Amino acid sequence: MAFRDDNPETANVTAMFDAALAAAVSHAAFGLPQHGHIRQTEIVKDLFEGHFESATTVAQAFKGALLGIGVAEAVDGEVVAFDDTVWRVPVDGIPVVAEPALGLPFSVVAFGGTEITETVPTGTDFAGLTALIDGVLKAAGQHHDHCVAAIRVDGTFTEMLLRSEPRQTPPFRPLTEVLDHEVQFPFATWAGTLVGFRFPDVNDQVVIPGLHLHGVGADRRSGGHCHRAVTVEATLQIWLDDVDIFVPMTGVHYGVEAPGEVAERPNAGALKAPEGKPSGGSNPSLAASSINPRLR
């Protein structure tokens, strides 16, 4: 089926998309074994514009997940998942196990793949961790701007800075205004698990660029979005994955679509997902704007 690009919303998203998906699609097309799968629900642009209503649920998004991150409905906490548990870290910074019915306006979830394990040198900060990940990707024949990797770091850290933000009430404000009131949780030393993703360094308003990690402490008494961390002793796990970005409001998928999902949507088929390679290129007006660095 041909992709209809006369719908402004769909055309917009397609134009924004970058090489990561092209790589993911070709990866899937060649049928390479053992690759995992990343499912992102919703695009960052909508989150930034204050669409904090539920687009999926914990049960839908995280069933069978290896790891994942997200934000709770009405921005009522940062979401982080690993070891078969999904936590919500509300504004008090204390993780609670998320209810399966909890709504999520945005989530990114990984479902496995080929695992690569590395020891992280002591004193590695976020920039160093990103460089380490990129080096691992390069050694695996991948470039960080052409793939998406699921990340897990277990260990002890210094200079840890986590954050959450207060629950919002409609009418919702843009996310940048919400983050002006974020609550930060600094820890001189911290032990726990960080999970998330290394996305390409693109400000396409579809994905959150760069390294994005959420954490939960080993004692399960702290957690949130991770602004900063320096390793003392840590192990890095990386899974190379294909990626599927699903925009529920339009029914549009980018990448590898989960069988049957579109058919379950009330507006299924209203818009067609692109087949094969996306049209590529960047939309200059969108490329000129940037993702808030506090999301990274």
Ligand SMILES: [Zn+2]
């Ligand atoms: Zn985050």
